[in-house]
Amino acid sequence: MKLPPITNGFEIVYKKPDTLTDTPMHYCPGCGHGVVHRVLMEVVDEMKIQDKTIGVAPVGCSVFAYNYMNVDMQEAAHGRATAVATGIKRVLPDRFVFTYQGDGDLAAIGTGETVHTVNRGENILIVFINNGVYGMTGGQMAPTTLLGMKTTTSPYGREAASAGFPLKITNLITQLPGALYVTRQAVHEPNAVRRLKKAVRLAFEYQLLKKGTCFIEVVSNCPSGWKMTPQESNKWMEENMFPMYPLGDLKVPSQTMN
Amino acid sequence: MSFSSSVVQLRSGNQMMAEGAIQAGCKFFAGYPITPATGIFKTMIDLLPANAGVALSAPDEISAIAYCIGASMRGFKTMTATSGPGWSLMIESVQYALMTETPLVVALVQRLGPSTGGATQGGQGDVLLAEFCTSGGYTLPVLCPTNAKECFELTILAFTWSEILRMPVILLSDKETGMTVESIDYSTLSNATSQNRPSNFAFRDYGEFQKEQRKGTYYIDALQEIPTFAPVGGDRKVTATGSAHDKQGKLQKNSPETIDMLIHLEEKLRWRHDDFSLVNMDLQESAKTLVISYGITSRAAKDAVGAARNVGHAVSSLVIQSLFPIPVKKLAQALDGIERVVVVEENMHGLYRSVLERYCNGQRVQGVNKIGAMITPKEILNAILG
Numbered sequence: 254m255k256l257p258p259i260t261n262g263f264e265i266v267y268k269k270p271d272t273l274t275d276t277p278m279h280y281c282p283g284c285g286h287g288v289v290h291r292v293l294m295e296v297v298d299e300m301k302i303q304d305k306t307i308g309v310a311p312v313g314c315s316v317f318a319y320n321y322m323n324v325d326m327q328e329a330a331h332g333r334a335t336a337v338a339t340g341i342k343r344v345l346p347d348r349f350v351f352t353y354q355g356d357g358d359l360a361a362i363g364t365g366e367t368v369h370t371v372n373r374g375e376n377i378l379i380v381f382i383n384n385g386v387y388g389m390t391g392g393q394m395a396p397t398t399l400l401g402m403k404t405t406t407s408p409y410g411r412e413a414a415s416a417g418f419p420l421k422i423t424n425l426i427t428q429l430p431g432a433l434y435v436t437r438q439a440v441h442e443p444n445a446v447r448r449l450k451k452a453v454r455l456a457f458e459y460q461l462l463k464k465g466t467c468f469i470e471v472v473s474n475c476p477s478g479w480k481m482t483p484q485e486s487n488k489w490m491e492e493n494m495f496p497m498y499p500l501g502d503l504k505v506p507s508q509t510m511n
Numbered sequence: 512m513s514f515s516s517s518v519v520q521l522r523s524g525n526q527m528m529a530e531g532a533i534q535a536g537c538k539f540f541a542g543y544p545i546t547p548a549t550g551i552f553k554t555m556i557d558l559l560p561a562n563a564g565v566a567l568s569a570p571d572e573i574s575a576i577a578y579c580i581g582a583s584m585r586g587f588k589t590m591t592a593t594s595g596p597g598w599s600l601m602i603e604s605v606q607y608a609l610m611t612e613t614p615l616v617v618a619l620v621q622r623l624g625p626s627t628g629g630a631t632q633g634g635q636g637d638v639l640l641a642e643f644c645t646s647g648g649y650t651l652p653v654l655c656p657t658n659a660k661e662c663f664e665l666t667i668l669a670f671t672w673s674e675i676l677r678m679p680v681i682l683l684s685d686k687e688t689g690m691t692v693e694s695i696d697y698s699t700l701s702n703a704t705s706q707n708r709p710s711n712f713a714f715r716d717y718g719e720f721q722k723e724q725r726k727g728t729y730y731i732d733a734l735q736e737i738p739t740f741a742p743v744g745g746d747r748k749v750t751a752t753g754s755a756h757d758k759q760g761k762l763q764k765n766s767p768e769t770i771d772m773l774i775h776l777e778e779k780l781r782w783r784h785d786d787f788s789l790v791n792m793d794l795q796e797s798a799k800t801l802v803i804s805y806g807i808t809s810r811a812a813k814d815a816v817g818a819a820r821n822v823g824h825a826v827s828s829l830v831i832q833s834l835f836p837i838p839v840k841k842l843a844q845a846l847d848g849i850e851r852v853v854v855v856e857e858n859m860h861g862l863y864r865s866v867l868e869r870y871c872n873g874q875r876v877q878g879v880n881k882i883g884a885m886i887t888p889k890e891i892l893n894a895i896l897g
């Protein structure tokens with residue numbers, strides 16, 4: 254006997270986006286990566302652009318993004334995602350092209366690519382997951398690591414005198430004329446997730462304008478690298494990361510388009 | 512030094528490389544995380560500041576190696592550590608170090624390639640990428656440890672070689688050698704440090720300064736000579752350049768002196784070739800088969816050689832620690848009376864074998880090769896008996 258779907262008679266108000274695969278995610282419990290993946294694919298679903306979307310993943314914890322995002326996904330060499338995306342977008346200008354990169358990938362080894370991609374105003378979306386450490390390699394200090402923050406390679410806490418200051422690369426690229434839309438978001442609570450989704454939707458739509466690069470920083474956590482429980486990490490993020498990396502828009506198109 | 516006083520300790524090969532570097536007098540390290548080499552970086556971060564040194568986190572491998580070169584130009588013993596993907600990015604500056612005759616030790620802890628490859632999968636696929644990374648095909652010393660203790664010893668040796676030759680030296684390790692934790696009996700380790708580059712830090716009076724300053728940091732009278740090192744920020748004007756240059760370090764296109772300097776870069780090692788070779792030979796007089804191995808596969812090879820002898824099969828073994836320059840004399844000695852050579856390496860089609868083949872005369876050369884998993888003693892034994 255075939256059972257009727259349990260949703261019979263109910264209205265579906267929330268479900269996994271179709272463009273997110275059923276593959277169980279490998280991310281640590283409480284890690285922000287999975288939520289951002291989901292938000293991206295929700296927008297792709299809503300805009301019905303699955304067949305027109307191409308993603309470029311980094312080397313970092315999100316190397317496996319192709320397992321979860323059911324769109325064409327290219328994993329670039331470490332730091333080169335926006336460069337590979339540039340090549341793709343230049344020959345397929347009518348596709349929605351995005352990169353998905355950690356802070357090591359985007360703001361350490363890939364700094365040059367990041368700056369020049371935005372400076373050229375490539376019509377792509379750059380999604381930047383800032384968790385303040387190199388998560389994948391075991392939680393070492395990154396350029397984004399907060400002062401005083403202990404990591405495996407800053408065992409006594411980051412010191413400005415020897416390791417410099419946390420790099421606010423999002424503020425830096427905001428200054429570039431090629432940047433069309435720059436915003437900083439988070440995924441630590443439901444309202445933040447909703448705001449991120451709005452930003453992603455806008456950024457995908459702006460790609461059609463062909464007016465420059467969209468750049469979304471997501472201030473995120475790394476419970477494993479930070480050696481905290483997921484809840485502690487979210488609290489720590491609010492108290493320590495947000496003051497250094499305040500959430501909100503840094504540049505919106507009206508400022509750039511006239 | 513901050514090592515534990517208890518004599519036997521558990522240590523990984525990566526930790527032992529870092530401890531070897533400290534004992535060698537390394538005072539400057541820069542790194543960028545990459546599995547399976549991160550342990551060296553991490554240990555240097557932990558140990559160097561307490562040993563009056565500088566340990567820096569670089570934003571990528573291109574910077575990491577360049578920081579080291581800058582510090583070495585002042586006379587510091589420096590080291591960086593990486594794996595295949597990072598090594599690819601360092602190759603430009605390894606050549607710069609060669610060209611500017613700047614000592615430097617690079618630990619290359621191999622993982623499965625190509626490209627990002629397998630971060631947690633070992634391999635011996637970078638042997639030729641390590642050696643033949645220069646335009647012009649210059650010989651770079653490549654030292655290859657087989658266990659954690661050798662990681663310590665060969666690191667000290669790498670510093671000595673790099674200092675006295677004034678050139679970059681590569682420590683070619685691999686994931687298993689670097690990350691496996693083994694018992695280290697500290698009482699068996701040598702206390703020796705590394706040698707220093709021939710250098711001239713001395714203050715000189717003005718007349719001498721004028722005379723000497725012409726010499727800069729590259730001056731030689733014969734092609735094979737190692738020029739006396741002069742530090743940047745010292746008493747004489749020092750110019751260094753990655754461009755082809757004359758004896759004063761001034762850019763020249765192809766003047767005879769400049770061509771001489773390019774030949775000198777190879778000649779200084781070629782001339783001393785025999786002093787820079789290190790192997791472990793275990794020869795049996797009646798053996799017709801020689802097993803050649805290096806790095807992690809040597810350990811399986813050792814077992815296989817033992818097993819073959821146990822069943823009455825004579826076999827010789829040559830473990831090569833100085834992969835480059837090729838230890839030709841010792842190789843010839845090991846090949847004496849041999850009819851068949853078995854070269855064991857964890858790569859697809861015998862990278863080092865392809866180089867060794869030309870030194871074998873008449874022997875049949877075969878490989879035991881594999882990627883994606885370690886080679887077992889059984890596989891080597893089959894080749895020995897087969």
Ligand SMILES: Cc1ncc(C[n+]2csc(CCOP(=O)(O)OP(=O)(O)O)c2C)c(N)n1
Pocket residue numbers: 311312313314315331354355356357358359382384386387388389390395475543544545546572596597600627
């Ligand atoms: C050229 C090169 N250098 C180093 C590495 C090792 N590596 C892999 S991921 C990574 C850092 C990842 O950190 P991040 O970009 O912040 O991503 P997260 O894992 O934190 O999301 C590093 C250094 C590599 N794969 N290639």
Ligand code: SF4
Pocket residue numbers: 279280281283284285286314384388389474475476477478
């Ligand atoms: S290591 Fe950090 S960034 Fe990577 S999956 Fe775990 S929590 Fe997330």
Ligand SMILES: [Mg+2]
Pocket residue numbers: 355356357382383384385386387388395
């Ligand atoms: Mg990160």
